[in-house]
Amino acid sequence: MKNSKISERVTELRNRKGFSQEVLAEESGLSLRTIQRIENGETTPRGDTLQRIAKGLSVTSEEIIDWKLEKNDSYLAMLNTSALSFLIFPLLGILIPLVMWISQKNKIHGIDRSSRKILNFQITWSLVLFLSIIGYIGGNFYRVNQSSLISPSLLINPLYLWGTIVLLYFINLVLVVINSVRLKSGKNVSYFLGIPFLK
Structure with a gap:
């Protein structure tokens, strides 16, 4: 998935939870700058970072990555x-x-x-x-x-x-x-x- 798609999904899920970027940073244990870079599409979260964001948003990493995948x-x-x-x-x-x-x-x-x-x-x-x-x-x-x-x-x-x-x-x-x-x-x-x- 392209950076922009993941960044859109993270932003959408964060807003749905009513979290600010600061709250997501705190919940995920990541820095505020990392959250900002992900949401701006400057970097793609992988591995541990993706797992932390998913945990902070109370979703699975698959829900972040797979949302635009084909349903078959x-x-x-x-x-x-x-x-x-x-x-x-x-x-x-x-x-x-x-x-x-x-x-x-x-x-x-x-x-x-x-x-x-x-x-x-x-x-x-x-x-x-x-x-x-x-x-x-x-x-x-x-x-x-x-x-x-x-x-x-x-x-x-x-x-x-x-x-x-x-x-x-x-x-x-x-x-x-x-x-x-x-x-x-x-x-x-x-x-x-x-x-x-x-x-």
Whole structure:
């Protein structure tokens, strides 16, 4: 975004809050001169400065940067739906949404927030799937090594593993479909499961 656009947005948000430049400087912990330079379009806030201004205005940095970006709920829904590629191979559910995010980063409003939530869920899901399989194999290996007899009765019932895998695939499928519908109708994604690897 050009300096003038960011400066307009900061000024607009500051005025909406009823802040003077001095108050924004105090709330953000920046100097008055820095606020003036940003609002005059002389400099573009990045990194820590952008975060401080956003915090001072009680908004997210995305709300400052993304306000003029294209709103494309269809693309966000398609990005989310691309996670269904986990049905072909689990890691594709991470790679394809990641490529789609990177290709449209800083072009579509809300893409960063949605992509992070989608990818955090898919990474978490893949880890749980992987750990379930490793746990099953490791459990059987341990049981066999603890016994002098090699007997099928020593092995953990494979139905436990298959039941876990079917449940994991079902949860992933349902959440991707629900969130694709949410995005298509202009709502935010809601993945209640997922470790925030990407913040």
